[in-house]
Amino acid sequence: VSLAVVGATLEDETVSLRCEDGLIAALGPDVAPGDGDDVIDAGGALLSPPLVNGHTHAAMTLFRGYGDDLPLMRWLEEKIWPAEARLDADDVYWGTRLACVEMIRSGTTRFWDMYWEPEAGARAVRDAGLRATVGPPLIDAERDGARLREAAIETVESIAERGGHVSPALAPHAIYTVSEESLRWIADFSAERGIPVQIHLSETEREVADCIAEHGTRPAAYLDDVGLLGPATVLAHGVWLDRAELELIAERECTVVSNPVANQKLAVGGVFPYPAAREAGVRVGLGTDGPGSNNSLDLFADVKAFALIQKHAAADAAVVSARECWEVATGRRAPLLGARPLAAGEPADFLLLRRDAPELSLGDLTAGLVYSAGGSVVDTTVVAGRVLMSGGEVPGAGEVTAKARERAERLGVC
Numbered sequence: 545v546s547l548a549v550v551g552a553t554l555e556d557e558t559v560s561l562r563c564e565d566g567l568i569a570a571l572g573p574d575v576a577p578g579d580g581d582d583v584i585d586a587g588g589a590l591l592s593p594p595l596v597n598g599h600t601h602a603a604m605t606l607f608r609g610y611g612d613d614l615p616l617m618r619w620l621e622e623k624i625w626p627a628e629a630r631l632d633a634d635d636v637y638w639g640t641r642l643a644c645v646e647m648i649r650s651g652t653t654r655f656w657d658m659y660w661e662p663e664a665g666a667r668a669v670r671d672a673g674l675r676a677t678v679g680p681p682l683i684d685a686e687r688d689g690a691r692l693r694e695a696a697i698e699t700v701e702s703i704a705e706r707g708g709h710v711s712p713a714l715a716p717h718a719i720y721t722v723s724e725e726s727l728r729w730i731a732d733f734s735a736e737r738g739i740p741v742q743i744h745l746s747e748t749e750r751e752v753a754d755c756i757a758e759h760g761t762r763p764a765a766y767l768d769d770v771g772l773l774g775p776a777t778v779l780a781h782g783v784w785l786d787r788a789e790l791e792l793i794a795e796r797e798c799t800v801v802s803n804p805v806a807n808q809k810l811a812v813g814g815v816f817p818y819p820a821a822r823e824a825g826v827r828v829g830l831g832t833d834g835p836g837s838n839n840s841l842d843l844f845a846d847v848k849a850f851a852l853i854q855k856h857a858a859a860d861a862a863v864v865s866a867r868e869c870w871e872v873a874t875g876r877r878a879p880l881l882g883a884r885p886l887a888a889g890e891p892a893d894f895l896l897l898r899r900d901a902p903e904l905s906l907g908d909l910t911a912g913l914v915y916s917a918g919g920s921v922v923d924t925t926v927v928a929g930r931v932l933m934s935g936g937e938v939p940g941a942g943e944v945t946a947k948a949r950e951r952a953e954r955l956g957v958c
């Protein structure tokens with residue numbers, strides 16, 4: 545089925561758009577619907593590229609509001625890890641479906657996920673109609689490299705085989721939870737199979753100190769030594785990266801995803817040095833991190849937090865502009881994350897935003913999107929030419945919420 549959207553606003557011009565086979569077939573002021581198209585009258589709504597969530601643990605919606613306001617290690621050791629030990633595939637499925645409803649509602653159509661039972665997470669993404677890059681956290685605290693390799697190969701193959709809009713990633717949890725031998729294996733496997741890597745890096749100051757003590761070098765240099773700093777790698781956090789590390793990351797064409805809300809909520813004590821990263825030429829995206837530690841998946845909140853913390857840390861209100869922050873949030877400063885431009889021949893992924901929303905009704909539009917708006921300004925979400933939400937309603941959202949609640953109750957976390 546093909547879709548046509550008429551009467552949308554794009555850069556002060558009235559445009560229409562046709563989608564065929566999941567792609568944008570035509571976009572412009574003179575485009576007309578074809579015979580048999582499903583037609584949406586946008587009524588002047590703003591046509592916008594979707595947001596991209598570069599780092600999350602989607603199924604942790606189940607743990608939202610469980611153990612909040614505890615220090616990081618107590619939150620993990622007393623609350624999250626015992627609950628995760630009871631998780632099964634259906635928990636992950638419904639937790640991820642709930643996350644997808646929230647992302648559809650707030651205009652995120654693509655995300656990078658690291659979580660247990662990744663096949664169930666991937667199935668949830670496919671059923672919800674979104675796009676994601678998914679990998680299980682690879683951990684070999686027991687230094688059991690054989691089990692890690694088996695888990696990595698198995699999930700990569702099963703997720704790649706089912707295809708759809710979900711692709712596999714290798715997700716070594718962090719440099720302190722994976723052995724050097726396994727990190728080297730992951731680097732080789734990633735290069736051999738062309739599979740991207742996502743890893744938490746330089747989130748806390750302690751991670752940096754421990755890395756120097758154990759390996760004699762800072763985290764980014766260590767990751768480079770094991771072969772993992774490359775154009776297919778996403779580094780989540782990067783709070784404590786120094787200038788030399790940023791230069792190395794830029795040279796290796798690696799992507800850093802900043803998670804300003806989760807970093808502040810977990811009180812990591814530092815701020816991702818975005819101005820220095822920009823100067824070095826680092827590719828930067830935006831993430832929420834897991835909904836257990838954010839606790840929202842509405843990236844509009846994170847883009848505002850990103851802008852504010854950067855201005856505040858630099859003591860300079862001009863250090864980042866709304867336009868630049870919006871580019872970070874929509875993945876345009878980090879091609880690896882997968883965002884594509886709104887143009888003919890590209891995937892038909894887009895939003896219609898309420899031009900009549902009070903937050904967007906006057907003043908500069910981009911400033912409105914970054915500083916005033918929340919996800920509630922999203923009226924319509926389309927992925928691959930399929931309407932996942934219109935008029936702010938996601939079909940089936942009530943059932944998903946009820947099922948997720950059942951799973952959280954089963955886990956004893958709500």
Ligand SMILES: [Zn+2]
Pocket residue numbers: 599600601744780833834
């Ligand atoms: Zn994370």
